[in-house]
Amino acid sequence: MSNRVEQAMLKQSTALMFAVAIAAIITGFFSGSQSILFDGFFSLVATFIKVLMLITAKLIAKESNQRFQFGFWHLEPMVLLIEGSFLLLIAIYAFLSGMFGIINGGREVELSIVIPFAALLSIVCLGYFFYVRYRNRTLKSSLIQFDNISWLVDAMLSIGLLVSFLTALVLKSQGYGAWAAYVDPSILILLGLSMLAPAHKILRPALRDVLGIVPDQLDEKVRRVMDEVKANQGFSEYVSYVQKHGRARFIEIHVVLPMDYQLQDVGKLDVLREQISAKLGKPDATRWLTICFTGDRKWIA
Known part of the structure; x- marks a missing residue:
């Protein structure tokens, strides 16, 4: 029963994350915001990881066979290692992209599009994160727990975007439009740095399990x-x-x-x-x- 619930929640999470990814990519493309576009690609990678987690959950539910006599438990830390590695690479990419953006003189963004989108995205991601955490109190699934980290990271990204875009709007209204152009690449740098902790939180236990370090x-x-x-x-x-x-x-x-x-x-x-x-x-x-x-x-x- 618990495994069926786990799989249902992973399917739900995957579908919602894919919708968020497509919406962010489209919004980032039309608004000219690299940070929104980055958020979209992060969500797209997270969707791919969720698909792997769903496949892993289905395999774990199966009984052992002649080829895998101890079951499929070893796949779980491998998937988490992939997720943590992707998060780390994305964090490095965001940081470097933001640095190059500042060096090149900043980037103009259509604030009338990105501010409402960032506000809506913050509500969706944060709300779903708390919903999943509440459901997992009884389920106690490590896959769900680590999967939910991606929603927390996405919520952090969205809230950071919203605050930064509102800051850019205030700067423009006060006649500091030139400074406002540096807000978008600055967000990327901060987002990249903020993602290092979640990546480490996933990578450390997953790497211990994959390497066979004694718990x-x-x-x-x-x-x-x-x-x-x-x-x-x-x-x-x-x-x-x-x-x-x-x-x-x-x-x-x-x-x-x-x-x-x-x-x-x-x-x-x-x-x-x-x-x-x-x-x-x-x-x-x-x-x-x-x-x-x-x-x-x-x-x-």
Whole structure:
């Protein structure tokens, strides 16, 4: 059920972002505003990323197969890495474009077109961002969470555009029309800089997952639980391995039992597994847990 809701929200987000992209590109073209045009191309790239996220969500919903025996969880951080990389490239492009615009003497913009558009776009993007964030409180989807960052960035872009264009209008009305020409490229520079933080917020966790860096909190939790179980049950030692791919958490634990460990039947090992599993948290479809027992240390070396 949650995956169907996730896919429905991603479809809705994709369609709305595509409409925003087309509207911004058309408005930017006719108004002569490079910043509006930039906002349109950002939205177009965001639409492409949303399509990838939707495909990923559908694949994750499928069961594992012979080729992908652990499912398709590894695709999630890869898509987020693509999104973060695009955001970073767009931020660099915006900054350089704004710098060249200032060097070339600024840019005249048709304010009567861009001000109403920027106001409408601000309302739509900000409103949809809060709507999605509210819906995701119960859904708790990382894809939806990171997808919603694009709406926050677009809202930031739109509000920045609106404030800047209103500033340009005031400058023109006060007889400073020459300075008003520098507003549009200045916006691009500020927008480029403001997008660095969202890009980093997406790239950092996605890159950790793609590179296979151990998730520190999960590793500490597993070690804390196993240290407690080891002391209570009298295990000789253990080794644990953890990995994270998107929402999927992979936990592998190998326990060495003393040679004189009192073991009446195999069922006791299953009881121990249940106890360890319960201490690690409520099991769900995103957790892959393997617990092995041995009396010979060579199997964990």
